Amino acid sequence: MATLNQLRAFLLSARTGTFTAAAVEMGTAQASVSELIRRLEAEYGLDFFVRGGRRLILTAAGEELLPHAEHSVEAADNGAQALRSLRSLGGGVATFGLLRNANYYLLSGLIEPFLQRHPQVRVRLVGLNSVGVAAAVASGELEAGLVVLPIDDTGLRVTPLMRDEVFFATATPERAATPVTMDQFAQSRLILYDAHVGWSDPTRRQLSDRAQLRGLKLEPWVEVEHVESALALVSHGVGDTIICKAVADHPAFPDNIHIAPFEERLYDTVALIQRESGALSPATAELMHLARRMLLRGRKQQLQDATES
Template sequence: MTLAQLRAFLAAYELGSFTAAAKKLETSQASVSELISRLEHELEHSLFIRGGRQLIPTTAAVELQVHALQSVTSFDNGVEALKAMSSLEGGVCTFGVLRYGAHYDLADLVQRFHRRYPKVKVHLVGLNSVTVAESVASGEIEAGLIVLPVAEAGLQVRPLFRDEVFYVSATRNPSRGPITIEELAESKLVLYDAFAGWRDPTRRQILERARLKGLKIEPAIEVEHVDTALGLVAAGAADTFVPQAIVSGPGFPRNIHAVPFAEPLYDTIALVQREGAYLSPATRKMAQMAARTLLSKVAPGQDIRRATVK
C-alpha cells in the first residue's frame, strides 16, 4: 500500500469519478484507475461500484476512507512541520516560564527568539509553576518551564537541574547555622506567590516536612512577587526562603543573609509538555533555547540531565 494509492482513492471517493480525481492529482485517468485497482487487490475488497457516470463507494470504501484520510493528513502535517522547522517562516509559539525567570537569565528569551525568527508570533506567559502546568495540561500553551513537584497528570516532564533553596533574613544571625523545620515554624514569614498559595511547589515541600513533624507553617504576610517579599525581608519585617538563583543575583539586598536548611531543600526545574502532544516547530525551538540558557548557567553539580531538548 502506498500514499499514492491512498491519495487516488481519496480523490475518487470525494469527486465520484476517476477523471475528476486525475485532474485534481494532475495525472492521467488510467493512472488513477491502476492505483485504485492495486489497492483493491492488496485489500482484497472492491472499493467502488463502476458503471454509469458516478463511482459508488462500497461499504469497504466507507470504512477505509476515515483511516486513509488520517494517514495522508498525518504524513502531510509531518512534511509541513519539517519544512517549517528549517525555515520558521511563520506559526505561533506558546510557552510558559517561571514567574522569576529573569533570575535564571530568561528575561531576554523572547527578544533573542524574535531576533532569530521575526515572522513567528510569540505568546509567552510568566506565572507560578502550578498555573504553567495547568495551562500546558489544558492545551492553553504548548510547553513551559516549571518547578517540581506539580500535581498535574498527563504531563511529559524533563527535569533539567536543581537549585538549592535558602532561608533568608535580615535579622537572624547566620552564625547560628542551618535552619531546621522547627525553627521555620516559629519564624515570622513573608511568602510570595500568594495566588498559588500552598499549591506552589516550594511551599508544598516545606508543608510536607512540617506535617511529618506535626508542625504548621503560617505566614504573617503573603504577597505575589518575590521582589516585594525581599523588600520586606530587607526592612526586617519578616523572613522568607528563595532559590540560589535569586540569592546570587545582582539585585539581592546586601543586608539579607542566606542560610541553608538543615535538611537541604531543592527546587527542581523541569521542562513540561502534554503527554503525547506534538510541539509546533516554533515552540520546540523556544523550549530548546530556554533549556540551553538554563543549563549554560548552572554548576555541574546542579545538572540533572544535560540532554538535548527534542
C-alpha cells in the same frame, strides 16, 4: 487491518452525522466515504452505524472503535505536523510559559536573540507560577513551558534540567548562623510569595510535607504575590522568607538579608514541560531549545563563579 483513510472517514462520519458532511471534510465524494466505511465494516463483520435516519447513529461496535480511531488519527496528524515543522521558521507564533523567577535564571534575554534569528515569528510569553504553567500547557493554552517540580504531570512530558537550592532568608544574622530546622522555620514570622496559588506552589508543597511529617503546621504571617515584595519586607525586618540560590546570587538581592540552608537540604527542580500528545510548532520548539540552552549555560556560569570566588 483498518487503514488511516478508513479510520478518518469513520471518525468524521461519527462527528458530523452524515457521510456527505464527512466527504466535504475529507475533500472527496460521498460515495468514496461510504465505500471506505463499507469495507471497514466488511473486514470486521460489524456494523458501525445505524443507517436510515436523518443522522448516523453509532452502534455498540462503533462506540467501541471511536476512541481508538481518534487516537490513531491524532497520532498520524501529529506525526505529519512534526515533519512539516522541520522545514522552516518563516512565521507562526511561539507560546511558552515561564516560571515565577525566570529573570533570576538569566532568561530575561531570551526574546531578543530569538527574534534576531527568526524575525517573522510572533512570541507569546506567559509568566505564571509553575502550577499555572502546567495547567496552561495541559489544556493546550500554551505549547510548552518551564516549571519548578513537583507539578501535576497528567498528560505532560516532563524533562528535568537542573536543581537549585532553596534557602531561609532573614534580616537577623543570628537566625542564619546555622542550618534551619523545620521547628525553627515553623516558628518564624513567614513572608511568603505566590499568594494566588498558596500551598499549591511546588516549593511550599515540599515545606508543607516536611512540616506535616513532624507534626508542625506552617502559617504565613504575610502573603504577597512577588518575591521582590517579600524581600523588601524581609529587608525591613518584618519577617523571614524563602528564596532559591538564583535569587540570592542576583545583584539586586538586598545586602542586609542573610541566608541559611535548611538542616535537611531543600531543592527546587527546574524542568521543561510539553503535552504528551501533539507536536510542538516549529516556533515554540525553537524557543524551548533556546530557553534550555540559556538556562543551562547560565547555571554553568553561576557554578563557575562560585568556584572561583
